[in-house]
Amino acid sequence: xxxxxxKTYEPQQIEPRWARAxxxxxxxxxxxxxxxxVFSIVxxxxxxxxxxxxxxxxxxTEIDILTRxxxxxxxxxxxxxxxxxxxxxxxRVVARExxxxxxxxxxxxxxxxxxxxxxxxxEYGGKITEQMRQIGESCDWTRERFTLSPELSxxxxxxxxxxxxxxxxxxxHYIVNWCPQCQTTIxxxxxxxxxxxxxxxxVRYPVVGTSQHIVVATTRPETMLGDTGVAVHPEDERYRHxxxxxxxxxxxxxxxxxxADTFVDREFGTGAVKxxxxxxxxxxxxxxxxxxxEIDVMTDDGHMSAAxxxxxxxxxxxxxxxxxxxxxxxGLLEKTVPYxxxxxxxxxxxxxxxxRASTQWFCKMKPLADPAIAVVxxxxxxxxxxxxxxxxxxxxxxxxxxxxxxxxxxxxxxxxWHCRECKEIIVAREAPAKCKKCGSGKLEQDxxxxxxxxxxxxxxxxxxxxxxETEDLRTYYPTTLLxxxxxILFFWVARMIMMxxxxxxxxxxxxxxxxxxxxxxxxxxxxxxxGTGIDPLDINRKYGTDAMRFTLMMMAAPGKDLIWTEDKxxxxxxxxxxxxxxxxxxxxxxDKFEPGGATMEELxxxxxxxxxxxxxxxxxxxxxxxxxxxxxxxxxxxxxALQEYRFHEAAHVIYHFVWGDFCDWYIEWQKPLLTSSxxxxxxxAWRNIFSVFEAALRLLxxxxxxxxxxxxxxxxxxxxxxxxxxxxxxxxxxxxxxxxAERQFTLLQETITAAREIRATMKLDSKRKVAADFSSVExxxxxxxxxxxxxxxxxxxxxxxxVSGEPLQAAGxxxxxxxxxxxRVASAEAVDIATEMGRLRKEMxxxxxxxESKKHRLExxxxxxxxxxxxxxxxxxxxxxxxxxxxxxxxxxxxxxNNA
RNA sequence: GGGCGACUAGCUCAGUUGGUUAGAGCGCUCCCCUCACACGGGAGAGGUCAAAGGUUCAAGUCCUUUGUCGCCCACCA
Numbered sequence: 001x002x003x004x005x006x007k008t009y010e011p012q013q014i015e016p017r018w019a020r021a022x023x024x025x026x027x028x029x030x031x032x033x034x035x036x037x038v039f040s041i042v043x044x045x046x047x048x049x050x051x052x053x054x055x056x057x058x059x060x061t062e063i064d065i066l067t068r069x070x071x072x073x074x075x076x077x078x079x080x081x082x083x084x085x086x087x088x089x090x091x092r093v094v095a096r097e098x099x100x101x102x103x104x105x106x107x108x109x110x111x112x113x114x115x116x117x118x119x120x121x122x123e124y125g126g127k128i129t130e131q132m133r134q135i136g137e138s139c140d141w142t143r144e145r146f147t148l149s150p151e152l153s154x155x156x157x158x159x160x161x162x163x164x165x166x167x168x169x170x171x172x173h174y175i176v177n178w179c180p181q182c183q184t185t186i187x188x189x190x191x192x193x194x195x196x197x198x199x200x201x202x203v204r205y206p207v208v209g210t211s212q213h214i215v216v217a218t219t220r221p222e223t224m225l226g227d228t229g230v231a232v233h234p235e236d237e238r239y240r241h242x243x244x245x246x247x248x249x250x251x252x253x254x255x256x257x258x259x260a261d262t263f264v265d266r267e268f269g270t271g272a273v274k275x276x277x278x279x280x281x282x283x284x285x286x287x288x289x290x291x292x293x294e295i296d297v298m299t300d301d302g303h304m305s306a307a308x309x310x311x312x313x314x315x316x317x318x319x320x321x322x323x324x325x326x327x328x329x330x331g332l333l334e335k336t337v338p339y340x341x342x343x344x345x346x347x348x349x350x351x352x353x354x355x356r357a358s359t360q361w362f363c364k365m366k367p368l369a370d371p372a373i374a375v376v377x378x379x380x381x382x383x384x385x386x387x388x389x390x391x392x393x394x395x396x397x398x399x400x401x402x403x404x405x406x407x408x409x410x411x412x413x414x415x416x417w418h419c420r421e422c423k424e425i426i427v428a429r430e431a432p433a434k435c436k437k438c439g440s441g442k443l444e445q446d447x448x449x450x451x452x453x454x455x456x457x458x459x460x461x462x463x464x465x466x467x468x469e470t471e472d473l474r475t476y477y478p479t480t481l482l483x484x485x486x487x488i489l490f491f492w493v494a495r496m497i498m499m500x501x502x503x504x505x506x507x508x509x510x511x512x513x514x515x516x517x518x519x520x521x522x523x524x525x526x527x528x529x530x531g532t533g534i535d536p537l538d539i540n541r542k543y544g545t546d547a548m549r550f551t552l553m554m555m556a557a558p559g560k561d562l563i564w565t566e567d568k569x570x571x572x573x574x575x576x577x578x579x580x581x582x583x584x585x586x587x588x589x590x591d592k593f594e595p596g597g598a599t600m601e602e603l604x605x606x607x608x609x610x611x612x613x614x615x616x617x618x619x620x621x622x623x624x625x626x627x628x629x630x631x632x633x634x635x636x637x638x639x640x641a642l643q644e645y646r647f648h649e650a651a652h653v654i655y656h657f658v659w660g661d662f663c664d665w666y667i668e669w670q671k672p673l674l675t676s677s678x679x680x681x682x683x684x685a686w687r688n689i690f691s692v693f694e695a696a697l698r699l700l701x702x703x704x705x706x707x708x709x710x711x712x713x714x715x716x717x718x719x720x721x722x723x724x725x726x727x728x729x730x731x732x733x734x735x736x737x738x739x740x741a742e743r744q745f746t747l748l749q750e751t752i753t754a755a756r757e758i759r760a761t762m763k764l765d766s767k768r769k770v771a772a773d774f775s776s777v778e779x780x781x782x783x784x785x786x787x788x789x790x791x792x793x794x795x796x797x798x799x800x801x802x803v804s805g806e807p808l809q810a811a812g813x814x815x816x817x818x819x820x821x822x823x824r825v826a827s828a829e830a831v832d833i834a835t836e837m838g839r840l841r842k843e844m845x846x847x848x849x850x851x852e853s854k855k856h857r858l859e860x861x862x863x864x865x866x867x868x869x870x871x872x873x874x875x876x877x878x879x880x881x882x883x884x885x886x887x888x889x890x891x892x893x894x895x896x897x898n899n900a
Numbered sequence: 901g902g903g904c905g906a907c908u909a910g911c912u913c914a915g916u917u918g919g920u921u922a923g924a925g926c927g928c929u930c931c932c933c934u935c936a937c938a939c940g941g942g943a944g945a946g947g948u949c950a951a952a953g954g955u956u957c958a959a960g961u962c963c964u965u966u967g968u969c970g971c972c973c974a975c976c977a
Contacts, residue, residue: 007937175975193974200977218977231977265976273977281975342974355975387904391972394903398973486972554925557914560906561971568912571925574939585936640916648914652924667936753943759931760943766932797934797942850921857920863957867919871958874920882921 005587009580011544015136015706023133027723039075040476041066042460042509044484044492045082052131054534054548054564055518058556061549062515062647063483064137068702069642072729078476080463082456082492088182088190088348091410094120110409117410135536135545136705155462156455157415157429159503163363164427169404171425172362175281176403177344180302180316181351184407185360187451188400189490191344191353200339201324202270204332205230205247208255214239214247215334217269219341220279221327222320225252225308226297229275231286234260236271250332251323252309259290278357294357300407302354316354361405361414361448368498369399375507381497383512384645385559388486395490402495404451411449418444457495460508467503482509485517513645517561518552534564546704547572553651553703575655576707579700582663583711586693589674590686598683604690605716612691613736614684622748622788624688625741627666630657631692632736638699639732654700662696665749669791690715695730747781747820748788754816754823755796761814761836762827764797771800775808776821817888819881833896840893847886854879 021027043063070077094117095105105113163169176185201221204213214230230247232239243260256275263286264273277287278294287294297308304311304319311319327333344353373396375381376389383389405414417426421440426432434441455462460482464473478500484493493512500508520534539548550572555562590600602608613620613628634657641650666689673685694715701708701724712724721727755772764770776782782803785792793801808815813826814836854875857863864872 005936008939009937188974216977220977263976269977276977280977282977283975285975341977391904394973490973555913560913563912565912567926570939574937577939578937581937581940583936588936644916646916649916652914656924663936664941668941756942757944763931766934766942846921854920857957860957866957871919876920878920 005580005584007581007584009544009577009707011546011576011706012541014710015540015545016134018706018709019133019136022136022723022725025722027725036074036076038078038475038480039066039070040078040080040479040481042080042479042482042496043082044488045456052128052135052536054536054539054552057135057536057548058518058552058562059483059485059515060132060135060137061552062513062556062645064549064705065553065647065702066481066483066642066645068705068725069729071725072698072701072727074728076475078472078479080460080476080479082459088184088186088406088408088452090117090121091408092182092348094410113409131537135540152455152462153412154429155458155466156412156450158467159458159499160415160450160454161427161429162503168364168367169427170362170364171359172401172403173357173359174362174403175279175284175355176358176360177346177353178300178356178358179346179349179351179353180298180300181349182346182408183300185358185403185405186346186353187403190347192347193342194345195340196343198339198341198343200269200337201327202334202336203250203274203327204334205250205256205274207242207258208246208248210245212242213332214242214258214272215270216272216274218274219339220320221323222304222311222316223276223279223297224249224274224323225304225311225319226276226278226295227252227254227256227274228277228287228292228295229256229290230258230272231261231264231275231290232258232272233264233266234262236264236266239272250330251311251326257290257292259286259292261286261289279355281355284357296356298354298356302351360403361416361446363402363404363454365399365401365498368502369396369494371501372396372494372497375497375501381507381510381512383514385514387559388489388512388514391486392489392494396494402451404454405446405448406451407447408449411452412455414446414448414450416446418446420444453491453495456492457499458503460496460500461504477504478507479509480511482512483515484512486514487517489514516556516559519561519563521563521565534566539566539569543569543573544576544706546576546707549705550575550651550703553647554655555648556651557648558645575659576704578659578663579704579707579711582658582667582693583714585667586689587714592675593682593686598679598686601716603683603686604694606718606721608687609691609694612688614687614691616681616684622741622744623666623669623791625738626745627661627688627692628733628736629738629742630661631695631730632733634661635695635699635730636732636734638730642702651703654696654703658696658700662692666692668795672790672794698724698727699730701725701727744784747784748792750818751785751821751823752792752796754818754821755792755798755825757816758814758823758825759797761832762825766797769797769799770825770827771802772796772798773808773813773824773826774801774803774821775806775824777805778820779805781820815892817885817892819884822888837893837896840889840896844886844889844893847882847889851879851882851886854882 041063044059067077067079094113097120098105098108098116105116108116160169177188177191178184179186198219200217200219202215202217203221203224204215206213214232216230218224227249232243234240234243239258242258245258246255247258248254249256259275263282264271273283275283275286275290275292276295277284277292278296279298284294286292295307297305297311298316299305302316304314304316306312308314308319311322314322324333324336344355345351346353373393376383376392383392415427415429417428417432418424419426419435419438419440420442422435422438424435424437425446426436426443431445432443435443458466460479461473461477464470464477466473466477482493482496496508500506536545536548547569551569552562554572555568590603594600608614613624616624634653637653638650641647641653670685670689673682674689676682676685694712697708697712697715701712705725709724712727751774758772759766759770762770774782774785776785782805785801785803789801792798808822808824813824815822815824817823858872858876858879
C-alpha cells in the first residue's frame with residue numbers, strides 16, 4: 001500500500017493512468033451487457049470539426065454519470081451513440097482540406113471523393129476517441145459511429161422506398177433554400193434569420209401603351225431580371241385601372257402582366273409588388289395562381305445565369321449594384337430608403353441563402369407528426385424539463401413538409417433512377433436493369449443524397465438490427481433515454497419519434513432529457529467557429545477532469561443555460577483536494593496506529609465495510625449513529641436527484657456530505673479515537689470511518705471518476721475488483737436513518753458553534769483555551785453535553801465546561817443563547833460592548849418582528865381552522881422558542897446596560 | 901408578428917408539489933500557517949426574492965398587468 005501521498009491532489013499524475021486502464025482493460029465494455037434491468041441510451045453525435053469544447057463536456061458528463069450510475073446498480077446498459085454523417089459540414093470541411101492541398105474535390109469525381117472522406121472520417125473518429133479517452137469517457141467512441149455501413153444504408157434505402165410507396169415521399173417543385181457556398185438545398189431549419197441593414201429600392205415599371213409607371217418596392221433588385229409579373233391588391237383603387245394591362249420590365253425589355261391578388265399588402269411600399277416566381281416563396285405561389293412563368297436568373301454558385309441577359313456571369317451582389325446604377329441612369333429608380341429586414345443565411349457557412357424554385361424530394365410530415373404529437377401528449381414519451389414539451393408541440397403543430405434531398409456527394413444516395421429516354425423515375429431498393437415504362441437501359445441514379453437527419457431519424461432502431469426481429473431490438477428498443485441539447489430538438493428528436501412510430505409502431509425512447517447549453521462568459525453559445533469554444537483538454541491539464549466535470553454538474557440546473565467562467569472551477573478543484581486530504585489523513589494516521597494495532601486489511605476490507613456500522617463495546621456512539629444516518633439520507637437524495645436528471649442537486653448533496661458532514665464534523669470528532677490506546681474502541685472507529693469514506697467514494701464516483709478510482713484502489717479491495725466503476729452503488733439504507741441521533745448531534749454542533757462564536761467575539765486566538773459555562777433547564781440536554789464533554793471541549797477549544805441548570809450570571813463575560821441553552825465565557829478583558837449591544841439590538845428587533853407576526857397568525861381563527869395541524873404545531877413550537885430567545889436577549893441587554 | 905423563458909446576497913446561480921428564521925459557491929470583514937488539507941480551519945456581514953395588483957388562513961413559489969433582458973419560431977416584397 002503506497003503511503004507517500006503528496007499533500008496536493010495532482011490530477012495530471014493520476015488521470016492518464018486510469019483513462020488508459022479503462023480503455024485497455026475494456027472495463028466498461030466488458031461489463032456493459034449483464035443480466036438486469038435495461039438502460040439503453042441514445043446520445044448525439046459530436047461536432048464534425050473533430051474538436052471538443054466545454055459545451056460538449058456537459059453533455060458527455062451527464063451521459064457518463066448516468067451510465068456509471070446505472071452500471072453500478074447492475075443495469076444492462078447500452079449506448080447508441082448518434083450517427084455523424086453531417087453531410088454538409090463534412091463535405092465542406094473535407095473540400096477545404098483538399099483545397100489546402102491544391103485539390104479541387106469536384107475534379108476528383110464522386111468515388112474518389114468518398115474514399116478521401118472516409119479516410120478523413122477515420123482520422124477524425126480516432127482523434128475524438130482519443131480525446132474522449134483522455135477525459136475518461138465511459139462509452140466507446142469508436143469509428144463505428146461515423147459509419148455509413150452497408151447494413152445501415154440498406155435500412156435507409158428500405159425506409160425511403162417504403163415511404164415512397166405510401167406516397168409520403170414525393171417529388172415536388174417548390175422554392176427551396178439554396179446555399180451558393182455549400183451548393184446544395186438546405187431545409188428551413190438549417191437557415192437562420194439575421195437582421196441586416198439593407199435598402200428598399202422603389203423602381204418604376206413603365207405601363208405598356210401609356211405614359212404611366214407603376215412603382216414597385218424591392219429589397220433585392222437583382223431578382224427583377226426574373227420578374228414575370230406585377231401584382232396589386234384587387235381592391236386597391238390606385239391601381240384598379242392597371243389590372244390586366246402589361247408592364248415593361250426595365251433592363252430586360254420584357255412585357256409582363258399586371259395581376260390582382262389579395263396576397264398583396266396595400267400598406268407596404270407602394271402597394272404594388274414585382275413577382276419573381278423563381279426566387280421568392282410568395283411570388284412562387286402567386287405565380288402559380290396566375291400562370292406566370294418561372295425564370296431562374298442565377299447559377300448554383302450565386303452568379304447571374306444566362307437568363308439574366310446583359311448581367312449574366314456577374315456575382316449576384318455585384319449584379320445588384322450594377323442594376324441599381326443602371327436603373328438610376330435610366331431615371332427608373334424613384335427612391336432608395338434604408339430598410340432593416342431579416343434575411344436567411346446558411347447555418348453552417350453564413351452565406352446568404354438564395355430562394356430558388358427547384359425540384360426536390362420531399363417527405364410529407366403531417367401523417368407522421370400526428371402520432372408523434374399524441375405520444376408526447378399522453379406521456380408515453382416524457383420530455384424533461386417539461387417546458388420543452390410546449391416548444392415541441394408548437395413546432396409539430398405547424399410542421400411543413402421536409403425537403404430531404406441534398407445536392408452533395410457525401411451521404412446516403414437517393415434510391416431513384418431516372419430514365420434518360422422517357423424521363424420516368426423509378427424508386428427501388430436495387431438498381432433496376434431497365435426502365436419499367438419504356439424498357440430503356442439508359443438509367444441514371446439520382447445524383448442527390450439524403451439529408452443527414454433522414455438516416456439519423458432511424459438511428460434508434462436501424463442500429464439494433466431492424467427490420468429483423470433481433471435480440472437487441474427486443475431487449476433495448478424502445479430505449480430508455482435520449483439525452484441531447486435543444487438545438488436539435490426538431491432536427492433529430494422529433495424526427496426520431498416520427499420515424500420510430502412509423503416503422504416500429506413503438507416510441508423510440510421513453511424519456512427525452514434536454515440538457516442546458518453551455519455559454520461562454522459573453523453569453524455566446526460556445527462554438528469552435530466563433531472562437532468561443534474552450535478546449536476541455538486545457539482545463540483538464542490545469543484543474544483536472546474531475547474538477548471540470550464537477551463544476552459543470554454543480555451549475556447544470558435543468559432548463560437553464562449555464563455560463564462558463566473559469567473561476568468557478570477552482571472550488572471544484574478545492575473539493576477534489578479536500579477529499580484527497582481526507583484520504584491522506586486516514587492513511588497517515590493509520591500508519592501511526594498500525595504498529596501493534598490492526599492492519600488496514602482488518603479495518604477496511606470489503607467484508608468489514610459490509611458489516612458497518614461497527615459497535616463500540618456493544619454500543620453505537622452518537623456520532624456514529626449520526627454519520628450513518630446522514631450517509632443514508634445522502635444516498636437516498638443522490639438516487640432521487642439522478643433519477644430525475646437533477647445533476648446539480650446530486651452534486652450539491654454529495655459536496656455537502658463529504659465536506660460538511662464527513663470532513664468538518666465526523667473526522668474532527670473522531671480524531672483522537674483513531675490513535676487511541678484503547679485498541680478495541682479505536683478499531684471500531686477505524687472500521688466505521690473507512691466504511692463511510694469508501695461509500696462516499698462510490699457515491700461520488702460518477703461525478704469524479706478519476707479521483708475516486710485512485711483512492712478506492714488504495715483501500716483494500718477484493719482480488720477480482722478491477723474498478724470502482726464496477727462496484728455496487730450505495731443503496732438506500734432506511735434502517736440507518738436515526739432522527740434522534742440527528743437531533744442530538746445538531747444540538748452538540750450548536751453548542752460548539754456557540755462557544756466558537758463567543759471566542760470569535762472575544763477575538764481569542766485558537767491556542768488560548770478558556771473555561772465556559774453551559775446552562776439549560778433541560779435535564780436531557782445537560783446529560784447530552786456531559787456525555788460528550790471531551791469532543792465538545794476539544795472542538796470548541798475550551799479548557800473546561802461547567803454544566804448547570806441554573807441561569808447564568810451575565811456580568812463579566814460573553815454569552816450566546818439559543819432557546820434551549822446558554823453558553824458563557826467569563827473574561828476579565830473588556831469585550832467591545834458597543835458592538836455586542838449593536839448585535840443584540842439588531843437580533844432583538846428581528847425577533848420582535850418575528851414573534852409579533854407569529855402571534856398574529858396564531859390568533860387568527862381562520863388560520864387555525866384551515867391550516868394543517870403540523871403547520872400549526874410547528875408554528876406554535878417555533879413561536880415559543882422565539883419568545884424565549886427574545887426574552888433572553890432582552891435580559892442580556894438589560895444586564896449590559898446596568899453594568900455600564 | 902407569434903411562442904417560450906429569465907429577473908432572488910457585490911458576482912454567478914439553487915430554491916420538488918404554496919406552509920414554520922430564503923440557501924450555495926465565489927468575493928468581502930475578523931481571528932488562525934493547530935501535527936489531512938492555506939486549494940485549509942473558525943466566526944461574521946450582506947437579500948422588503950424586478951414593480952404593482954389579485955387568489956389564499958398562508959406567496960420567492962399560483963394568476964393578471966407593467967418594466968428590463970434573453971432565446972426560439974415566422975414566406976410579407
